[in-house]
Amino acid sequence: MSADATKSEVPAQLPDAAGHFGTFGGRFVPEALVAALDELATAHQAAMADETFRDEFAGLLRQYAGTPSLLYEARRFSAQAGARVLLKREDLNHTGAHKVRNVLGQALLTRRMGKRRVIAETGAGQHGVATATAAALFDLECVVYMGQVDTERQALNVARMRMLGATVVPVTTGSRTLKDAMNEAMRDWVANVDETHYLIGTAAGPHPFPALVRDFVRGIGDEARAQCLELTGGLPDAVTACVGGGSNALGIFHAFTGDPQVRLYGFEAGGEGMGTGRHAASITGGSTGVLHGTRTFVLQDDDGQTRESHSISAGLDYPGVGPEHAWLHDTGRASYQPVTDAEAMAAFELLCRTEGIIPAIESAHALAGTLAIAPKLAAELGRQPTIVVNLSGRGDKDVHTAGEYFGILDKE
Amino acid sequence: MSERTSRIGAAFDKARADGRALLVGCMPAGFPTVEGSIAAMKAMVAAGVDVIEVEIPYSDPVMDGPVIQRASDIALAGGVRTRDTLRVIEAVAATGAPVVTMTYWNPIEHYGVDAFARDLAAAGGTGLVTPDLIPEEAGEWLAASDAHGLDRTFLVAPSSTDQRLAMTAAHCRGFVYATAIMGVTGARSQTSQAAPVLVSRLREVTDLPVGVGLGVGTGAQAATVAGYADAVIVGSALIRCLLDASDEASGLAALRALSAELAEGVRQPDR
Ligand SMILES: Cc1ncc(COP(=O)(O)O)c(C=O)c1O
Numbered sequence: 001m002s003a004d005a006t007k008s009e010v011p012a013q014l015p016d017a018a019g020h021f022g023t024f025g026g027r028f029v030p031e032a033l034v035a036a037l038d039e040l041a042t043a044h045q046a047a048m049a050d051e052t053f054r055d056e057f058a059g060l061l062r063q064y065a066g067t068p069s070l071l072y073e074a075r076r077f078s079a080q081a082g083a084r085v086l087l088k089r090e091d092l093n094h095t096g097a098h099k100v101r102n103v104l105g106q107a108l109l110t111r112r113m114g115k116r117r118v119i120a121e122t123g124a125g126q127h128g129v130a131t132a133t134a135a136a137l138f139d140l141e142c143v144v145y146m147g148q149v150d151t152e153r154q155a156l157n158v159a160r161m162r163m164l165g166a167t168v169v170p171v172t173t174g175s176r177t178l179k180d181a182m183n184e185a186m187r188d189w190v191a192n193v194d195e196t197h198y199l200i201g202t203a204a205g206p207h208p209f210p211a212l213v214r215d216f217v218r219g220i221g222d223e224a225r226a227q228c229l230e231l232t233g234g235l236p237d238a239v240t241a242c243v244g245g246g247s248n249a250l251g252i253f254h255a256f257t258g259d260p261q262v263r264l265y266g267f268e269a270g271g272e273g274m275g276t277g278r279h280a281a282s283i284t285g286g287s288t289g290v291l292h293g294t295r296t297f298v299l300q301d302d303d304g305q306t307r308e309s310h311s312i313s314a315g316l317d318y319p320g321v322g323p324e325h326a327w328l329h330d331t332g333r334a335s336y337q338p339v340t341d342a343e344a345m346a347a348f349e350l351l352c353r354t355e356g357i358i359p360a361i362e363s364a365h366a367l368a369g370t371l372a373i374a375p376k377l378a379a380e381l382g383r384q385p386t387i388v389v390n391l392s393g394r395g396d397k398d399v400h401t402a403g404e405y406f407g408i409l410d411k412e
Numbered sequence: 413m414s415e416r417t418s419r420i421g422a423a424f425d426k427a428r429a430d431g432r433a434l435l436v437g438c439m440p441a442g443f444p445t446v447e448g449s450i451a452a453m454k455a456m457v458a459a460g461v462d463v464i465e466v467e468i469p470y471s472d473p474v475m476d477g478p479v480i481q482r483a484s485d486i487a488l489a490g491g492v493r494t495r496d497t498l499r500v501i502e503a504v505a506a507t508g509a510p511v512v513t514m515t516y517w518n519p520i521e522h523y524g525v526d527a528f529a530r531d532l533a534a535a536g537g538t539g540l541v542t543p544d545l546i547p548e549e550a551g552e553w554l555a556a557s558d559a560h561g562l563d564r565t566f567l568v569a570p571s572s573t574d575q576r577l578a579m580t581a582a583h584c585r586g587f588v589y590a591t592a593i594m595g596v597t598g599a600r601s602q603t604s605q606a607a608p609v610l611v612s613r614l615r616e617v618t619d620l621p622v623g624v625g626l627g628v629g630t631g632a633q634a635a636t637v638a639g640y641a642d643a644v645i646v647g648s649a650l651i652r653c654l655l656d657a658s659d660e661a662s663g664l665a666a667l668r669a670l671s672a673e674l675a676e677g678v679r680q681p682d683r
Contacts, residue, residue, distance in 0.1 A: 300518070
């Protein structure tokens with residue numbers, strides 16, 4: 001591999017100093033948090049410029065998380081897709097998803113800032129488990145906020161977090177789901193900001209979180225780009241990912257944003273269908289607004305009150321999206337499309353049966369979207385396209401949901 | 413800061429001349445119903461609250477503790493709309509008491525910033541208190557508040573640097589809101605040690621009146637805060653009078669009693 005093949009071109013650096021991606025992003029927060037966000041932004045800049053920090057992060061990713069994850073050529077799935085499909089196997093990472101990269105980066109940053117306590121929000125519990133894992137490794141106190149609806153649906157992940165030493169706080173306000181857990185984490189942060197870092201789970205929230213999370217997960221794309229060059233001798237025609245808050249998608253997109261011939265596709269949760277209003281597709285089914293500290297696309301009613309989102313995938317079930325995606329959509333650099341629950345579950349089953357890989361239901365949205373775009377891309381290019389798919393996580397956590405969906409659980 | 417005169421300035425001037433602080437009482441519009449909230453706010457004015465802070469209920473109130481969250485949820489579940497809030501403001505402003513409006517940013521952005529400023533001014537509101545809008549993000553609101561002659565109150569906190577205190581105060585008109593504690597809204601048994609320090613730091617950088625909020629719930633606490641602040645802002649303790657009551661009449665009675673106690677407190681500043 002040539003030296004330059006491992007490095008991608010980074011386009012003009014965004015966000016700007018105030019955290020804006022075009023008209024998106026920024027900081028819509030209580031003044032009480034500004035000092036902490038400034039401290040975090042300074043620590044983030046200093047850390048990224050510090051070779052010792054970068055080496056330590058790289059070492060942890062390699063030794064503890066098990067990266068670089070494989071880029072696997074899924075031949076039997078490819079035959080069904082009509083495209084050469086390469087899966088970025090983030091499902092093989094420790095804790096089973098791309099999220100471990102973000103939590104390890106932020107845990108290192110927490111220690112660097114001299115803080116002893118981390119808090120996090122979680123929906124399905126994946127980010128909560130990842131945060132509890134990093135907190136155990138770094139000997140940090142850990143409190144995870146989780147909507148009461150979710151603590152009941154995801155009892156196993158609640159137990160996992162407790163095993164790892166975290167305190168799980170069920171949130172009983174509002175819709176009792178992820179967005180309310182995020183509100184509660186913000187409230188804790190305002191009150192305990194001196195000793196606490198808010199270890200946010202996706203590339204959303206006020207500046208510098210979207211930039212910071214992106215920087216910690218962008219290794220996914222850096223690896224995938226180099227691996228694709230090595231495996232195929234060229235760049236892919238398209239890179240695809242599911243979009244909840246947007247971290248796994250940004251993680252894999254970023255290395256390719258400077259390659260204009262590589263199309264970027266983000267697949268949002270279309271739930272029961274866009275026409276039903278029961279979905280979690282903020283970009284394709286929402287409008288611009290302010291939520292959780294940032295200006296972005298939001299699911300909201302006529303008065304700007306947040307609407308509840310719906311998706312079979314807990315990890316995509318969020319009524320907002322990271323501001324960099326709003327910007328990538330606005331500029332046309334990436335395109336975003338909804339994928340319904342049914343389409344995602346069909347792709348879930350196809351990957352199980354063709355490759356012996358059980359994907360996370362989140363990641364199944366990326367697979368379904370890939371199946372949808374492949375024929376169009378083939379027609380446009382006049383040849384079989386090569387598509388890199390971010391398989392962001394494994395499906396162990398989803399066995400119950402999928403088992404119920406397919407009606408394959410034995411009755412008691 | 414713009415040189416326009418403040419809509420609420422005269423009330424502060426008068427209180428200062430009387431050697432006391434203003435009492436600002438908060439209540440969400442539409443809680444428990446639109447009419448019920450108008451009745452509650454009028455009762456507060458009658459019992460001695462000087463300024464009413466009407467809160468626009470919002471689905472994701474990250475600065476608020478359990479009491480205001482519950483009241484907001486009740487108001488939203490009852491179907492309150494932003495335009496109902498304007499009706500509440502108009503009805504309460506008709507009593508002659510200045511009415512400020514507290515709102516998270518998204519409902520205003522969604523209504524249209526200039527359109528909301530226009531309608532708020534027409535309803536007789538004095539301006540906005542914006543808990544999740546910092547001056548750096550407020551360009552549209554700075555222009556709209558100038559265009560429609562409205563006050564604007566940004567918040568400062570114990571964690572604000574001196575530089576941010578000066579910058580934030582310079583963007584305020586009417587008064588500055590000092591959050592007395594690092595934390596969400598809700599009455600507390602002790603008011604904060606940090607508040608007087610924050611207020612004296614503010615006095616170094618601005619001549620604007622300073623309101624202190626977060627945590628006040630008794631007449632004695634109001635007197636303490638009145639000792640160093642120009643306005644004592646009370647929310648959760650008043651709202652709880654209605655939340656805890658078994659019926660509307662007893663809720664209003666409790667609300668009147670607490671309003672009167674607080675009004676007494678701001679007239680006896682501990683100095
Ligand atoms: C496996 C997996 N993929 C994707 C997501 C969605 O998050 P994001 O859009 O930040 O990648 C989650 C969130 O829980 C997840 O667990």
